Amino acid sequence: MTKREAYKEVLRRLRQRYKKTDETFVVWTTPLELVVGTVLSAQCTDKRVNLVTKNLFKNYKTAKDYAKADLGTLKREIYSIGFYNSKAKYLKGIGARLLKAYDGKVPKTLDDLLTLPGVSRKTANLIMAKAWGKPTGVAVDTHVRRVAPRLGWTKETNNVAKIERDLNTLLDSKDYLAINEHLIMLGRDLCKSTPNCAACPLQDICPTGRRNLKSKSGY
Numbered sequence: 001m002t003k004r005e006a007y008k009e010v011l012r013r014l015r016q017r018y019k020k021t022d023e024t025f026v027v028w029t030t031p032l033e034l035v036v037g038t039v040l041s042a043q044c045t046d047k048r049v050n051l052v053t054k055n056l057f058k059n060y061k062t063a064k065d066y067a068k069a070d071l072g073t074l075k076r077e078i079y080s081i082g083f084y085n086s087k088a089k090y091l092k093g094i095g096a097r098l099l100k101a102y103d104g105k106v107p108k109t110l111d112d113l114l115t116l117p118g119v120s121r122k123t124a125n126l127i128m129a130k131a132w133g134k135p136t137g138v139a140v141d142t143h144v145r146r147v148a149p150r151l152g153w154t155k156e157t158n159n160v161a162k163i164e165r166d167l168n169t170l171l172d173s174k175d176y177l178a179i180n181e182h183l184i185m186l187g188r189d190l191c192k193s194t195p196n197c198a199a200c201p202l203q204d205i206c207p208t209g210r211r212n213l214k215s216k217s218g219y
């Protein structure tokens with residue numbers, strides 16, 4: 001099986017295992033909500049973010065709402081999310097930047113998204129794919145960074161820019177988002193820091209899984 005055939009098979013099997021994806025990711029209804037939710041989700045669970053944004057999004061609907069927000073109030077509103085001090089500043093900054101440069105709208109290019117405070121390449125790639133249906137690259141988060149090298153899709157284990165480049169070369173762009181979401185679900189479920197290869201549906205096509213099986217069976 002070639003690497004490309006293997007990745008398609010990985011996606012097929014993971015789609016079978018994880019049929020329902022919506023509730024495990026940031027909940028949003030507008031591009032601005034997606035930007036805010038994704039920025040808030042850095043180093044925090046999506047579940048916690050969704051609890052907080054449920055109320056937050058009732059009070060903040062436009063870029064102007066964030067730009068004009070009282071910083072102390074905003075901090076209190078997102079207090080239960082990690083790094084709330086800097087994230088509150090990011091949200092206010094995003095509102096201001098959107099108003100100043102983009103007529104209050106979320107921009108539709110990667111380069112423009114990267115000018116927003118707190119928006120990393122990972123976040124920008126996600127927004128391009130989810131909000132605009134224009135995948136620009138695989139969003140490499142902590143799970144993708146851990147799982148992709150185990151699957152043999154990249155030799156790089158640390159440098160997220162290099163991992164993204166390797167994945168972008170291997171995958172069809174229409175699969176960037178699906179691979180991101182399914183590797184995240186696999187990373188949360190089985191391919192944790194200590195992988196549970198024995199229970200994994202990819203064991204026979206994953207180089208790390210095969211190695212682990214071999215060493216356990218003594219061959």
Ligand code: SF4
Pocket residue numbers: 147150151190191192195196197198200201202203206207208209210
């Ligand atoms: S077989 Fe093991 S290392 Fe490979 S993806 Fe599954 S859990 Fe991760």
